[in-house]
Amino acid sequence: MIDLRSDTFTKPLPEMQKAMWAAEVGDDVFGEDPSINKLEAKAAEMFGMEAAVFCPSGTMTNQIAIKNHTVPGQEIICHEYSHVYNYEGGGIAFNSSCQVRPLPGPNGKLEPDSVAAALQNPLDHHAATSRLVVLENTTNKGGGACYDLDTIDEIRAITNTKGLGLHLDGARLWNALVATGQTAEDYGKRFDSISICLSKGLGCPVGSLLLGSKDFIHQARFIRKKLGGAMRQAGYLAAAGIYALDHHIERLAEDHEKAKLLAEALEKSTWVLPIEIVETNILIFNLKPEKDIEQFNAHLRQAGILHIDMGQGKQRFVTHHDVSMEQINQVVTQIQTLP
Numbered sequence: 001m002i003d004l005r006s007d008t009f010t011k012p013l014p015e016m017q018k019a020m021w022a023a024e025v026g027d028d029v030f031g032e033d034p035s036i037n038k039l040e041a042k043a044a045e046m047f048g049m050e051a052a053v054f055c056p057s058g059t060m061t062n063q064i065a066i067k068n069h070t071v072p073g074q075e076i077i078c079h080e081y082s083h084v085y086n087y088e089g090g091g092i093a094f095n096s097s098c099q100v101r102p103l104p105g106p107n108g109k110l111e112p113d114s115v116a117a118a119l120q121n122p123l124d125h126h127a128a129t130s131r132l133v134v135l136e137n138t139t140n141k142g143g144g145a146c147y148d149l150d151t152i153d154e155i156r157a158i159t160n161t162k163g164l165g166l167h168l169d170g171a172r173l174w175n176a177l178v179a180t181g182q183t184a185e186d187y188g189k190r191f192d193s194i195s196i197c198l199s200k201g202l203g204c205p206v207g208s209l210l211l212g213s214k215d216f217i218h219q220a221r222f223i224r225k226k227l228g229g230a231m232r233q234a235g236y237l238a239a240a241g242i243y244a245l246d247h248h249i250e251r252l253a254e255d256h257e258k259a260k261l262l263a264e265a266l267e268k269s270t271w272v273l274p275i276e277i278v279e280t281n282i283l284i285f286n287l288k289p290e291k292d293i294e295q296f297n298a299h300l301r302q303a304g305i306l307h308i309d310m311g312q313g314k315q316r317f318v319t320h321h322d323v324s325m326e327q328i329n330q331v332v333t334q335i336q337t338l339p
């Protein structure tokens with residue numbers, strides 16, 4: 001099978017597995033897992049932030065951050081495509097009793113003007129208090145798009161003036177850093193809290209980190225405990241994370257290259273509408289309305305290619321280290337041989 005459904009399907013490579021089995025571990029609920037302590041300190045240092053906490057998933061790091069920034073009844077501004085709004089099981093309502101103000105914007109990105117226009121009047125007791133803005137970088141449902149720092153600065157200026165927090169869902173921030181040349185510190189400086197994932201393009205089996213100030217992360221540990229996310233000898237997982245941060249970031253450029261090759265083949269196909277963006281490893285494209293979606297899906301399936309049909313002709317390919325260049329060439333051939 002050639003699995004282009006998601007980079008979450010990556011499995012740990014042999015060298016990562018070796019690092020995992022060699023890990024020194026302890027009870028992390030007591031703060032005594034040396035590998036987790038090392039990973040948290042390493043990530044915080046990379047971003048120039050004070051502290052980090054290791055969690056089982058990116059959903060949990062986002063949800064802890066949102067809970068930590070808000071009190072019930074407040075409002076969170078995010079993109080209408082965002083993961084926190086669409087794919088976290090209604091967690092914002094469930095965990096934080098807050099409401100969401102989803103906004104449109106190109107390729108999953110918020111625009112400063114629409115953020116400013118969405119802010120509630122803090123003196124109007126009819127309105128929920130605007131408390132937090134959440135950005136996602138790269139955008140998942142937006143097709144792997146990256147923010148530029150100027151846009152983030154404009155949004156940060158608004159949140160500063162109005163006293164809102166700014167959280168980054170950086171599940172694939174690594175891809176954005178590699179694609180744009182921005183640094184982790186560029187982000188550490190601009191956000192109050194950042195969630196980063198190890199289990200996507202970096203190839204770890206499990207794990208995400210939430211970064212922030214010492215106080216913020218101290219509180220985050222209380223929330224993680226309540227959610228059942230405090231683990232024991234999870235240093236085996238943290239060791240994979242340390243390995244990935246040392247060895248797997250730069251190689252994401254290969255995944256971006258693979259996505260571009262697929263895009264080039266799709267652009268030449270009579271089946272596909274012009275593709276909007278391919279900046280990183282997520283490629284979202286639309287079939288022409290007159291084309292038979294089932295026939296397209298069956299053609300790929302028969303060739304052993306798995307992908308996501310997002311509905312209404314929208315299709316998604318995600319490239320990652322478990323799909324080789326040779327397999328990408330096979331997919332290109334299948335695109336070229338669409339009837």
Ligand SMILES: Cc1ncc(COP(=O)(O)O)c(C=O)c1O
Nearest residue numbers: 057058059060083136140169171
């Ligand atoms: C943008 C984004 N944020 C958060 C998550 C959640 O990560 P997890 O699957 O580890 O809960 C994902 C998962 O794919 C994602 O794409």
